[in-house]
Amino acid sequence: MPIKYRLILFYSFVILFFILLPVFTLYSLGYRINFKTQRLERLGMIVLRTTPDDAFILFNGKKLRQKTPAKLTNLFPGEYSLTLKKEGYRPWSSKVPVKPNWVTCLDTIHLFPEKIEFEPVSEIKAARFFLSPKSRKMLVAGELAEDRGLWLLDFFQEDEILVLDDRQMASAGMEADETLAVHWSKDEKAALLEKGGKFFLLDFKKPNRLIDLKNAVGFYPQSAGWSAGSPDTFYYLHEGNLGAYSFKRKRNQPGLISGIKTFKQQESFIYFIDSKSGSLMRWSEDLLETNILGEIPGYDPAANYEIIVNPQGNILPPELEADVLKSTGEFYDLNTSKKIDGIRQAVWDKTGKNLLLKGDGRCLVLEESASGIEKLRQTESIEIPKIIAQISWFDAAKLLMISRRSAYLRQLGAETDSYSQSMFSFPSGWREIFWDARFSQLYFIEGENGRQGGGLVRVNLSQGPVSKLLQNMRETMSDSFHFIYEVRKNK
């Protein structure tokens, strides 16, 4: 090939590159030509994930070929109507906003089954129950045949063992009333039982052997939380000092951090309030580093505070990681230094984008903006009728509201109250209730009356009967429940 022709070829490719470069740059940034307006506009997109998946998508009334999970790309900014349908499930509809350059992420949509099945969890007559954080195990205080005490239910091993009999519980003063609290270790092979300022450690491999923390550590701590890195170690707070105790190695490390007001452990981070300055700080178990996340406005050293950690804390900008709730009912959004009065409880949803603040007779929903850089903003203030006894996140767009007799869903942004229509009615009311957002299942004890134990029942609100869900998992599972969960979550 003569040099002349080669140079023509070369420069043709150079020109091609310089033509394609801006095209690809603009395309990557979401720019497309709107032929209607004959203008270059920046697009957005919608990401859809449903539980269960394979739902049909009706987009502005038109049925799409793709099913969930799906990415709806090349969408001009605006509001779109979206309906998801799947046989055996109630349709899901919403008006979805699309903003230029940003992805509207609807990745926690739960499709609600048309038929609800109540399923007995165990034959134990339960007084109280405590579900483990990974939903793999449950501690149930109750009676089975002649045996009374604390039972460990392993949903994967399909096993029920009495880990603490009634006598042991009574001698330790751990009666299963409403003041008993359970702190599960990260591997869910042990738990700390807390009641009336006393702490006992229960290793499930050694039933009926309660370890009194006063004997092991020398005192009862103010609060405790398990380490993420080493499952046999828990952190505790005592007289303003953070310590750690490893029960297998029987090793106590007092005074890891001093001058602490309160702490909260999540993943490999310990969030704490510095008792002098009132700063909310974060200590990394792995890096052994401490960062300041924010200052509590008008900090009162005498008051009690609770730290509310965002579940996605480690991927958020530090200023959005955690907030603080004062026991007197004041909520501090440390990002905005905003104070909201009359708040008793604060709960993030699974996505870490929406925060539910519960007060008396009303709740607030704060939403993180799509860009993630703007501050949390209030989206909704909802009056709660007196019949509602409990309120939780159902998914990122819905609240689950529970009365004594029925469960309701409240769609955020809906113009009318959608909880006027119940999802289902409890057969005979409930006494204890727990919403397992991880698997969208509701646990409760049947019956409203008295101290007598009742049947422990669960109902799955998106996957169908829980036993089927567990069976499917068991067929494909390794020992790592978490792994399976992550796979399912990311599917």
Added chain:
Amino acid sequence: MTHESKSDFRWRRFFEILPGLLSWSFLVGVVLLIFFAPVLGALFLIGFILYWVIRMLYLTILLIFAYRNLRKVKRTDWYTRARKLEHEGCDKKLEDIRHAVIFPVFREREDTLEPSIKALAESHYPLDKIIVILAIEERGGKEVLDAGKQILRRYAEVFGEFLIYVHPDGISGESRTKGANVTWAAKEFRAFLDKHKIAYDDVLVSCFDCDTRVNHNYFSCLTFHYLSHPKRTKASYQPVPVYHNNIWQAKSFARVIEITSSFWQLIEGMKREKFVTFSSHSLSMKTLVDVHYWPVDMISDDSAIFWRAYVHYHGDYHVVPMYITVSMDIATAPTLWGTVQNQYKQKRRWAWGVENFPVVMMAFRKDTKIPLMEKWRRAVHLLGEHFTWATWAIVIGWLSPLPIIFRDHLFAQSVIGYQFPNITGMLFNLTGISIISCIVISISLLPKKPADVPRVQIVKMFTQWLFTPLITLFIASLPALDAQTRLMTGKYLGFWVTPKTGARD
């Protein structure tokens, strides 16, 4: 040894540091961009991959044209064409031209060398015009010399001359390199020519590796190009190195690397004005004497001889690509890991050609006759080639997944965060056109399958290309970056002799 002034030393070190510094700064810069400005980082990566894909397509077209040349050259009767030149007013007679072929031998076995001599003996060219020179390293041991003598006994009558020169070890000013050995042989051969009163410009010297097996038309083709060239002594003559000696026996991994190396040479041959000698090459004895032979202290003697001549003739020197093949061994080993190591070391040695950059730049500083623009063009090209070599695969293979792996909250929520894998995936798919072209050309160039090789090897000739991503990750750029880092830090590379394990027929 010439004394280097303080100023020269500083300049030389500057030019030694520059390539590595440029490559490292670029790579670190890209990583920092991805971390601190992920959107910009992703846009840069998309632009880089787009550039690379377009470049690949351009090079694929050049490869196809080069392949066409190769086919054309194969069908040509070069000897007849060379003879016809006499009637077309050529000032030299074909009969006067002699070919000296130097085989440097270190510790290579007789069965490595003999097939190369045999290939010479099968040349379609008067063998009495061919002079074979075995340049044997003294430090290789007596066995090597004895093996050389055995070959001499067998082939002494076949060629015009068969000479053996032993290069003494430890000559002051020399490194233990191939260049030192062949230079010694060339000097000895000069005495031989003087003794026999043979004009230097009547002799073409081919410097081969001891596993180089020539095409039977090689010397006819070379003679034609030499005689027909208006400035024949101001040019080197470069065949296409292919690695066919043991291609049916070598590991797939190594095969793909060497095939792509051959293709690279084919493509480079299309860019005549930038072409530089590589591996086996030929040039006039007059040129060799004028430029004082190959450098005796450089590892990349093959390209260094070009630059030496280029500077000596003040830029009036170039390389003539000949689309005729010479075949060599694929660097391999009995195990896959050994093969990877050998390939890595061989590619690092090739990439050590970056040592030419300071040498050329120092020479350019002192030369006043080469036009400034020409110096600039050559310097930028030389530096640019080594920079690209050391960085492209690292950016594409190692850095392009970083925006996905380390995407922050903001990037993950943006359209580009979602589009990035799709766009890069689509661009990578386009390189399939180049890979398919490579597969087709590589299959059509394959030598006939030996009878003892199982048929499954034919399937492997296709499936071997699945190694491409692995090669991109580990062999494409890392050896070059390694070489540049060594040059930058002054930890100079020693000469590593590629183990020759070719098929012994």
